[in-house]
Amino acid sequence: MADLRRGDLDPNRLPRHVAIIMDGNGRWAKRKSLSRINGHMKGVDSVRTVVTACREMGIKYLTLYAFSMENWKRPEEEVRALMDLLFQYLMDELEEMLENDIRLNAIGELETLPPRVYGRLMETMKATRHCQGMTLTLALSYGGRAEIIHAVTSIVSALEKKEITREDVGIDSFASHLWTKDLPDPDLLIRTSGEYRISNFLLWQMAYTEIYVTETLWPDFGREELVEAILDYQSRERRFGLTSEQLT
Ligand code: FPP
Secondary structure, X not given: OHXXXXXXXXXXXXXXXXXXXXXXXXXXXXXXXXXHHHHHHHHHHHHHHHHHHHHHHOXXXXXXXXXXXXXXHOOHHHHHHHHHHHHHHHHHHHHHHHHOOEEEEEEOOHHHOOHHHHHHHHHHHHHOOOOOOEEEEEEEEEOHXXXXXXXXXXXXXXXXXXXXOHHHOOHHHHHOOOOOOOOOOOOEEEEOOOOOOOOOOOOOOOOOOEEEEOOOOHHHOOHHHHHHHHHHHHOOOOOOOOOHHHHO
């Protein structure tokens, strides 16, 4: 815990929900003349480190963009390796999640995952559903636009069945049709590898999210950088469209 520099962080102003776009595994591998798959393997170590650190710090929600819908178009060998890594991660981490009171959640078109990964995911979610220390959400086969279309379709269907009326459709009720219905909106988005893009991640939910971009590649991202990101977040004034004076 010592290297978390916990004293510097204000425990009363921690982001409740941290979302991360874990980018740069391929570039990390290329720089070291390794295969892209080796980069993803090292990326899993960063996932472990960050999950543990967030839990220790008292972050209540952590959401990781692990596989986008667009990622299916990558070379078959890379997709297979990512699915294998995910399966292995779920196998290896269940005990750790239970010990640390971490609930596993997932968002995305989950039924498009290979059956064994889907099965393992469901089992892990079921086994950890009583955990309350932190909710770890994996975005898998996830796309923000698809999530919005899914919500619209679900609302249209509820209107057609006369379960709701036009007046029931508003910002909060819309959010309750999203895959993230049980999560608060992210307070902080971290993106590694220096790209200033949202890449179809949590489009609706990030309306007022603070964004932190670091040049560090995901396999090199660790506790210290996480603390840096949160310190930076704590230095910001979140106005949600109001003026500074209105906030004080
Ligand atoms: C982006 O790097 C990363 C991904 C597409 C996959 C992220 C997956 C992991 C970190 C490992 C599996 C996850 C879990 C939760 C076990 P990139 O390949 O696009 O990097 P590049 O832009 O440098 O090519």
